[in-house]
Amino acid sequence: MPVHRSFERELAILESMSGRTPDEADIARLRRTLESENNYLVAKVAKLVAEHEVTGLLPQILAAFDRFLIDPVKRDPQCWAKNALVKALVKLGCRDAAVYLRGLRHFQEEPVWGGQSDTAGALRATCAQVLVECSELTEAALLNILLEPMLDPDKTVRIEAVRAVGQVGGVSSALLLKLRVLLRKEEPEVLGACFSALLRMQNNDRLGTISLVADFLDHGEEAASEAAFALAETHDSAAVQALIDRRRYGADPWFVSILDQAIAVSRTQESLEFLLGLIERDPRQAASALEALSRVYASSDVRLRIAQCVARSRSERAQQAFRQFFPEPAADL
Template identity: 30%
Template sequence: MAKSLKDRLFELNNLNLSREDKTQYLAKALKDKSNILLANVARIIAREDIKDLETELIASFERLLNNALKTDPSCAAKTAILEALISLDSQEHELYLKAIKYIQLEPVFGGKEDTAVKLRVLAAQGLIKSNYYGVVNELAALLADKEIQARAAAIWALSNCNSLAAVPLLRYKAMLGDNSSRVLSACFDSLLLLEPNDSLAFVADFLDNKSIMTAETAALSLGQARHEASLGYLKNSLEKAIDKDFQKTIITAIAILRNEPAIDYLFEVIENQEIYADEAIIALKSFGDKDILDRLEQIQ
């Protein structure tokens, strides 16, 4: 009588074998039809750093691409296998290139859902880690992915690929815009990290963007960058801002700078009883600093 999946999983997770015997056992297990078991096998291989099974992992991944909705729903096994290959420092570029373009649409209530998003994200990481020569071209395509997580991952990968093309691509993406603050934030943050001096004015230009979401994202990125010159851009934008929510965001961004000029400016806002003074008080209190709290008490 064939063992149930539950029994096979229990056996898999309670192996008491020598390294050689365990490797042979796992190699055989990688031919199993259950994607749940395959995912567990891949995680064990990664955890125990069994590099001898790289070829078997690749073969299992390729097999799961056939009739994928049936053999690997939710991409559970393919995702675990790709994670294992990256962990093992695999240089299998062809597999990463397949994965970064792979889409698996599965039926959900009201339509279909792409369950391969994480797979594309991992593929980008794999191409970066393995120093693939054409990685920038692949990441440029991923920047246009329909899924937010994939676009954000492309930006992360570009910021880590050590390519001269990264900054121009990130600038282009920023100018194209995005309907996700997460993606824009990743873009602005990466630019300010890669080229802080040259990117400061570029990101600050977005403070005047017609989209409040874009302007707020730029403000917060300037604050998080904690560049000395950020305060000037944020102050100038605050003086022109009409939208109350945007004013609040700029005050928050100034507070995030956490340097003496920024703190002094927030106190100045309070002392001059500016219309956004209440927001400045809240921002300063969030520091939880005794000296700042004492100073607040003296002027209130």
């Protein structure tokens, strides 16, 4: 049988296994295909093994992962097999730190137009996260391991490393993340991950952390929107007050919109009252506040309160924005 037809037949058989419990013959086929040199087929098998949690194939998944780390550019371009295999290992409960350390330290430079590009970022990101669950590693050892991925060239890896440090918790983790923030030399998304990790930590200096993140609430800071939403997601009164104080200070229209959305996302009574007050007292700000509220609140009670504030504003601009963001609900047929 021609190679391409053999591949298509095998692929069709594997795809037919999705969504149904594999029988003994299916598992035997999965075991055989894990030994294939075709990285795409092995990736398909790994996804099926993870989907059905076929724990009996854990040794074969481990062997395949190691195999595709050898001569990887030729044998596993784009890391298709390794990415799927490491996710299967996680799903099957493998928590052997040595396995994920191999993945964390793997870089795969592949030829692209004009040079080379590393395709192993997603693999390193996954491994950084799962290492937190490897009980054999002490807190000190784990933080030492995560230092390098926090400086990884790939932004996704840095984000996942920051999240992993946050999950480790403790004073050392908090200091490490605060140092990363204070350097102010990171991309906004990575700083946002630092903000969220710090704000989620237990037994941390909460007010000090809120103040640290709130320092980025300036329209001149590229990470301002990341800081705003990190504060909002805490639903903490001090964090919400920091957002409201910054909103009262004034900003350009884009950042006003960001602040209003963040204040609404916090879903506190204080934030709701603040936005309702804006609608009623300052028609120029009504559209931004109404849009923010429309994205968060859908209840008829809140809609009624908003409508009353719009009516008391006596502003055509506010009424027009209300009709835009809170259209009349469709009548039941």
